[in-house]
Amino acid sequence: MMGSNSTGTNAAAAAGTAAPASNSNENAGLYELAAQDIFQVLSHPHYQAKGWSLHVSFFEIYGGKLFDLLNSRAVIRCLEDAKQHVQFLGLTEKHVQNVEELLGIMAEGGKQRSTGSTAANADSSRSHAILQMSLKAPLVVGGGGGGGGGGGGGGVVVAST
Secondary structure: OOOEOOOOOEOHHHHOOOOOOOOOHHHOOHHHHHHHHHHHHHOOHHHHHHOOEEEEEEEEEEOOEEEEOOOOOEEEEEEEOOOOOEEEEOOOOEEEOOHHHHHHHHHHHHHOOOEEOOOOOOOEEOOEEEEEEEEEOOOOOOOOOOOOOOOOOEEEEEEEO
């Protein structure tokens, strides 16, 4: 959920991720409002009863390489598995329990991004950052009756720049 404006500057401050979550939506940015919506949905009894939880990863594409923004810019690898699913080897994933924690992770990762000078901007982001969010349910073992268990949940790339 990182953004860039037309000159390539980090738009996180304009989108509301630079400040901690507020008690009022009046001054909340786009990212904070989206985070509030996510946790509002997860607090619904239907999802709480199933034990769903949110997990995030944050990585950067820079110079043709992938860097983990939640693990000191460790290099990660992107591979396709036998089922033709994309896997990011070495990518850190964090369990997130509330809006403040999610915004903090976004700020932490944002500080790790590569920057450099351009003619238009002295501190321009020179990369693309991807915040990946996954909803996960507890793995159900057994259960009898041939339905098979829950497992894993799904992931979605929320935004990339």
